[in-house]
Amino acid sequence: MNDPATIIALVVITLISLATSAEALLRLRGSSNTARASAWPAVGITAAILGSTALFCYRWLVVNEDYALLQAHVDGLLLVAALLGAMVLVLRTRRELRGLAAFMLPVQTLILLWAICAASFTFELFAVATPVKTLHRVGVYLGTLCVAVAAAAGGLYLLTQRQLRNKRGGDPGQPSNPGGNLETVERLIIRTATLGFALLTVGLITGAVIVAASETTRLGAGWWYSPKVLFALAAWLMYAIVMCVRHTTSFRGARAAWLAIVGLALMLGVFGIMSAMPGQSKTNTNIHHAPNHLPDAEDR
Amino acid sequence: MRILMLGVNYRTAPVELREKISFDGDRLDHTLTGLCERYQSTQIVILSTCNRTELYVARPDGKPPNAAQLIEYLAAMGDVDAALLTPVSIQREGEEAVRHLFRVAAGLDSMVLGEPQVLGQVKRAYERAAACGAAGPAMHAMFQQAIAAAKRVRTQTGIADGRVSVGSVAADFAKQIFDRFDDKTIVAVGAGEMIKLAMRHMIKIGPGKLWVINRSVDRARALVDDLGISASTGGARAFDDLDQLLVDADVVLTSTGSRKPIIDVKRFRPLVRRRKHRPIFIVDIALPRDVAADVGQLPNVYLYDLDDLQKVVARTHEQRSGELEQCEQIVRDAVSACYEQLQNRDISELIRKLRELMHDISEVERSRTLRKIESSDAMAIPDAVREILKEHNHRMINKILHMPMHQLNNGGSDVPLGFYAAALRRLFGLDDSQESKPSSATAPAPPGPQRHDPPSPQL
Structure with a gap:
C-alpha cells in the first residue's frame, strides 16, 4: 500500500499548500502593496489543485486495483483537497469573501498532511464492491469538503466579528481588512453546513446499512457506540443545528461559526479513528478497513 | 506652443468669489467658444469645480492671450472687478502648468487628499472642451496623460484607500x-x-x-x-x-x-x-x-x-499622507514624459517650418539664377540642368540643417529644448500662429507613441 511516488508527490503538494496558506495568512495582516502585487496565491492554489488531481488520477489509473476511484483513504483526502482548492479559487474572486482563502488553505494543508499519514499508515484497502459502499464514501468525503468550507467560513466570521467589535485593524476600505461581511459569511456557513449535513446523512445511513446488512460483521453488537460512530453522530448533530440557525435564532452568528469549526474537528476525529488508529479495527471501530487481498472483507 | 494655467482655487479665493467665476453647462460652452473666437490658434480647457476654476491654455509663442487678458475675460464673465481677481489668482507656465494639472487630476491638490471626484471632473472638463473644438493637440496630450497618470496614482498607491468622512x-x-x-x-x-x-x-x-x-x-x-x-x-x-x-x-x-x-x-x-x-x-x-x-x-x-x-478618518488621513511621496514621484515622472513629448512636438513643428522656409528661399534663388543664365546666354536651359540645380539646392539645405537637427533630436540635455525652440523662432522668424487648430472634436490625433482620438472612448 505504501507507494513511494504517492508519498513524495503528497509531500511536495503539501509544501506548496503550506506556503500558500502562510502567504494568505500574512496577506490577511499584510500591507496594501503586498496585498495588491502578489500573484503567488493563485499560482500556489492552482499548483496544489493540479498536483492533487494528477496524483488522484495517477493512483486511480496506476496504483489502485481494478481502476477503483476511491480504494484508500488517501484517495478520498486527495479528492477533498483538490475540490477545496477549486472552491478557494472560485470564492476568492468574490470581494465579500476575499478573506476566506486564509482560512480554507490551512484546512487544505491539514487534509494533505492527513493524506500523507493515510498514505503511509493505511494497510487495508476500501471495499468498493457495491453501490451502497461507493455512495457511503462519496457522501462522507464530499460532506467533509462542505463542512471544511463551513469551518473555514466560521473562522472568517469570528475574525471579522472580532475586528468589528475591537473597532480596529479592519478599517473599511483597507486591504488589511479580512474581507467579507458577516451576513455573507453566515449565509455561506449555513449553506455549506446544510449541504454537508445532507451528504453526511447519506454517509451515516449507508454506513448503518452496510453494517446491518453484513451477516458476520466485524463490528459486533456494540458498533453503534464505537468512537467513530459517536464522533460522526456528534458532527452530524452540530451541522443539524448550524443548518437551522435561521430558525433557532439563539445559535446565530458566532455560535454557528463555532459549531461549524467544532463539527469539522469531530469529522477529522472520525477520520483519525478510521485511518491513524488501525488497531481499532480489532475493537470493531474500523468499519472501512478490509484485508488488502479481500476487497469485500467487511461484508464477511 | 506655450502652456499656461490660470485660475483660482479654495486656497486662494473665498467661495463667494469662486462661485461667481464658476462655469457649468451652457455657460461653460459659451465661455469656451468665446475664448476660442477671440484668441484664434489657442487651445483651451476650463476646469470648473466647487473648489477651483482653472483655465488651461496652449497658445502660439508670443501671441495672446496672456495671463492678464485671461483674468480680464474671467472677470468680465463673472461680473467681478479684475483688480479683485488678480491677487487671488494663481498662474503656472510651461512644465509647472503641466505639473499642476497632473497633481489636480490625481487629487494631490484637493482639499481632501486623494479624493476621487476631481478625476471625473477633469475628464468631463476635457471632454467638454474637445466637444466644443477648444482642445487642440497639446491639450489632448496633456489631459489624456494627466488622466492616465491619475489612474496610476490611484491604483499603484494607497492614496485612495480608506474613508474621509x-x-x-x-x-x-x-x-x-x-x-x-x-x-x-x-x-x-x-x-x-x-x-x-x-x-x-x-x-x-x-x-x-x-x-x-x-x-x-x-x-x-x-x-x-x-x-x-x-x-x-x-x-x-x-x-x-x-x-x-x-x-x-x-x-x-x-x-x-x-x-x-x-x-x-x-x-x-x-x-x-x-x-x-x-x-x-x-x-x-x-x-x-x-x-x-x-x-x-x-x-x-x-x-x-x-x-x-473619527479614529478611522484620522488613520485614513495619516495613511494617505504617507503615500504622498510615492504619488508625487509618479506624477513627476509622468509630467516629465508629457512635457518632453509636448516640446518634441513643438520642435518637430519648428523643424518642418524651418525646412519649408529654406526651401522657399532656395526656390526663389534658383529661379533668379536660372533667369540670369538665360538672359546672359540668350539660350534655353535644358530641363536636366534645372533638375540638377534643384537637387543641388535640396542637398545643400539638407546638409546645412543636418547638424542642428541632429543636435536637437539627440542631444541638448544641458540646455532645455524650449531654449532651442525659442532661439529658432527668434533667429528665423518662425511663427507658429499660423498653424491650424483642429476645428472639431474629431480632429486628427497628434503624432506620438500613443494615439489620442478625442474624445477617447476609454475616458
Missing part, C-alpha cells in the same frame, strides 16, 4: 456587517445636521426602509423631505415608536441633544430577543452619547461612537 466610514462599516440593504431598515434618531450628513451616505447604499424619528415630528418630516425619502420607503415617526423601530432596525444612526443616553442596556436587552438576535449596527454620533457603551457588549450588537469613526 464620518458618514462614509459608518456606511463602510455597515457593509462589513450586511451584504445587501434592500431588505434592511435604517433608523435615524434625531433630525440635526449630523444626522442629515450621515443619512446622505446611508441613502447611497440603498436601504429598503428609512425612518427618521425625532421628538419633534415636524423636524423629522422636514428632514425626510430634505433627504427625498418617499412614503413607500419610509418617513417620519414619533419618538414613542423608538422601541418598535429598534426591533425593526438593522442600522441605527443617532444624534440627539439629550444629556443622558436614550438607549441603555436595560432598555435594549429585552429588544434583542424580540429582534431574534439579528445583528444590529448602531452609530452614535451624538455628544454626549445617546447609547450607553455597555449596549455594545450585547451579542450581535455593533456599537460605534463618534470617536471610533
Whole structure:
C-alpha cells in the first residue's frame, strides 16, 4: 500500500499548500502593496489543485486495483483537497469573501498532511464492491469538503466579528481588512453546513446499512457506540443545528461559526479513528478497513 | 506652443468669489467658444469645480492671450472687478502648468487628499472642451496623460484607500456587517445636521426602509423631505415608536441633544430577543452619547461612537499622507514624459517650418539664377540642368540643417529644448500662429507613441 511516488508527490503538494496558506495568512495582516502585487496565491492554489488531481488520477489509473476511484483513504483526502482548492479559487474572486482563502488553505494543508499519514499508515484497502459502499464514501468525503468550507467560513466570521467589535485593524476600505461581511459569511456557513449535513446523512445511513446488512460483521453488537460512530453522530448533530440557525435564532452568528469549526474537528476525529488508529479495527471501530487481498472483507 | 494655467482655487479665493467665476453647462460652452473666437490658434480647457476654476491654455509663442487678458475675460464673465481677481489668482507656465494639472487630476491638490471626484471632473472638463473644438493637440496630450497618470496614482498607491468622512466610514462599516440593504431598515434618531450628513451616505447604499424619528415630528418630516425619502420607503415617526423601530432596525444612526443616553442596556436587552438576535449596527454620533457603551457588549450588537469613526478618518488621513511621496514621484515622472513629448512636438513643428522656409528661399534663388543664365546666354536651359540645380539646392539645405537637427533630436540635455525652440523662432522668424487648430472634436490625433482620438472612448 505504501507507494513511494504517492508519498513524495503528497509531500511536495503539501509544501506548496503550506506556503500558500502562510502567504494568505500574512496577506490577511499584510500591507496594501503586498496585498495588491502578489500573484503567488493563485499560482500556489492552482499548483496544489493540479498536483492533487494528477496524483488522484495517477493512483486511480496506476496504483489502485481494478481502476477503483476511491480504494484508500488517501484517495478520498486527495479528492477533498483538490475540490477545496477549486472552491478557494472560485470564492476568492468574490470581494465579500476575499478573506476566506486564509482560512480554507490551512484546512487544505491539514487534509494533505492527513493524506500523507493515510498514505503511509493505511494497510487495508476500501471495499468498493457495491453501490451502497461507493455512495457511503462519496457522501462522507464530499460532506467533509462542505463542512471544511463551513469551518473555514466560521473562522472568517469570528475574525471579522472580532475586528468589528475591537473597532480596529479592519478599517473599511483597507486591504488589511479580512474581507467579507458577516451576513455573507453566515449565509455561506449555513449553506455549506446544510449541504454537508445532507451528504453526511447519506454517509451515516449507508454506513448503518452496510453494517446491518453484513451477516458476520466485524463490528459486533456494540458498533453503534464505537468512537467513530459517536464522533460522526456528534458532527452530524452540530451541522443539524448550524443548518437551522435561521430558525433557532439563539445559535446565530458566532455560535454557528463555532459549531461549524467544532463539527469539522469531530469529522477529522472520525477520520483519525478510521485511518491513524488501525488497531481499532480489532475493537470493531474500523468499519472501512478490509484485508488488502479481500476487497469485500467487511461484508464477511 | 506655450502652456499656461490660470485660475483660482479654495486656497486662494473665498467661495463667494469662486462661485461667481464658476462655469457649468451652457455657460461653460459659451465661455469656451468665446475664448476660442477671440484668441484664434489657442487651445483651451476650463476646469470648473466647487473648489477651483482653472483655465488651461496652449497658445502660439508670443501671441495672446496672456495671463492678464485671461483674468480680464474671467472677470468680465463673472461680473467681478479684475483688480479683485488678480491677487487671488494663481498662474503656472510651461512644465509647472503641466505639473499642476497632473497633481489636480490625481487629487494631490484637493482639499481632501486623494479624493476621487476631481478625476471625473477633469475628464468631463476635457471632454467638454474637445466637444466644443477648444482642445487642440497639446491639450489632448496633456489631459489624456494627466488622466492616465491619475489612474496610476490611484491604483499603484494607497492614496485612495480608506474613508474621509464620518458618514462614509459608518456606511463602510455597515457593509462589513450586511451584504445587501434592500431588505434592511435604517433608523435615524434625531433630525440635526449630523444626522442629515450621515443619512446622505446611508441613502447611497440603498436601504429598503428609512425612518427618521425625532421628538419633534415636524423636524423629522422636514428632514425626510430634505433627504427625498418617499412614503413607500419610509418617513417620519414619533419618538414613542423608538422601541418598535429598534426591533425593526438593522442600522441605527443617532444624534440627539439629550444629556443622558436614550438607549441603555436595560432598555435594549429585552429588544434583542424580540429582534431574534439579528445583528444590529448602531452609530452614535451624538455628544454626549445617546447609547450607553455597555449596549455594545450585547451579542450581535455593533456599537460605534463618534470617536471610533473619527479614529478611522484620522488613520485614513495619516495613511494617505504617507503615500504622498510615492504619488508625487509618479506624477513627476509622468509630467516629465508629457512635457518632453509636448516640446518634441513643438520642435518637430519648428523643424518642418524651418525646412519649408529654406526651401522657399532656395526656390526663389534658383529661379533668379536660372533667369540670369538665360538672359546672359540668350539660350534655353535644358530641363536636366534645372533638375540638377534643384537637387543641388535640396542637398545643400539638407546638409546645412543636418547638424542642428541632429543636435536637437539627440542631444541638448544641458540646455532645455524650449531654449532651442525659442532661439529658432527668434533667429528665423518662425511663427507658429499660423498653424491650424483642429476645428472639431474629431480632429486628427497628434503624432506620438500613443494615439489620442478625442474624445477617447476609454475616458
